[in-house]
Amino acid sequence: MAVDPAMPLRADARRNRDQIIAAARTIFVDQGPDAPMEDIARAAGVGVGTLYRRFPDRGTLIREVAVDSFGRALTEARASIEEEPTCWDALVRFIGFSQELRLSLHLAMISAQAGAVIRDDPATDEFRRVLLTDLDHMVKGAQAEGKVRTDIGTGDVAMLFVLLMRPLPAKLDEIEGASERCMTLMLDGLRAHPGTPLPSRPITYEDLLD
Numbered sequence: 001m002a003v004d005p006a007m008p009l010r011a012d013a014r015r016n017r018d019q020i021i022a023a024a025r026t027i028f029v030d031q032g033p034d035a036p037m038e039d040i041a042r043a044a045g046v047g048v049g050t051l052y053r054r055f056p057d058r059g060t061l062i063r064e065v066a067v068d069s070f071g072r073a074l075t076e077a078r079a080s081i082e083e084e085p086t087c088w089d090a091l092v093r094f095i096g097f098s099q100e101l102r103l104s105l106h107l108a109m110i111s112a113q114a115g116a117v118i119r120d121d122p123a124t125d126e127f128r129r130v131l132l133t134d135l136d137h138m139v140k141g142a143q144a145e146g147k148v149r150t151d152i153g154t155g156d157v158a159m160l161f162v163l164l165m166r167p168l169p170a171k172l173d174e175i176e177g178a179s180e181r182c183m184t185l186m187l188d189g190l191r192a193h194p195g196t197p198l199p200s201r202p203i204t205y206e207d208l209l210d
Contacts, residue, residue: 016050019045019046020040020046020054020055021065023044023045024044024061024065025069025103027040028103032111033107034113040061058113062107062113063124066107066128067124069104070124070128071127073104074130077135078134080093081138086141086145087137087142087145087147088148092187094135094138095186104128132158132205135154135205139157147191148191149190151198153202155203
């Protein structure tokens with residue numbers, strides 16, 4: 001029997017729920033939201049039956065993981081904006097918050113199944129919109145500061161980050177600093193200096209909301 005998520009949980013049930021969400025977040029980062037539920041249960045250290053009692057279908061689990069991930073990423077976005085001296089510094093710090101941002105953007109933009117689940121739930125979709133609004137603020141603010149090239153949009157930054165943060169092949173993953181090198185190259189490509197003209201139009205914040 002499925003458990004009503006609004007009901008208070010016993011300590012052991014709360015622990016199981018938190019373990020499942022933590023395991024799902026990690027596996028979704030590496031494999032996407034279509035990862036087998038059995039793999040998630042195994043990583044969480046619970047039985048498949050326990051997983052399905054708490055999350056009766058994949059959509060319910062995706063929604064809970066999305067709320068958790070969006071909330072974490074939004075907290076970091078707000079801290080970056082409030083604590084860093086410039087929008088560029090805030091953007092660099094926020095992009096460095098890689099795992100949560102990567103998962104949030106994957107759920108919000110890349111996975112068709114996750115996108116449908118999120119858009120069908122007004123509260124979760126509002127999280128997505130607020131997070132993308134904060135990212136848009138950082139990108140446009142950094143452009144106004146003269147730090148980011150003006151021929152890109154917030155959607156370009158989000159897409160570039162998602163593509164860059166896909167898991168590295170095993171051999172490359174063993175090279176110390178490989179991800180950091182790629183991140184530095186990406187940030188340099190965003191800077192406002194003469195570069196190769198980009199084809200077509202920028203991918204904008206509004207494009208992300210469709």
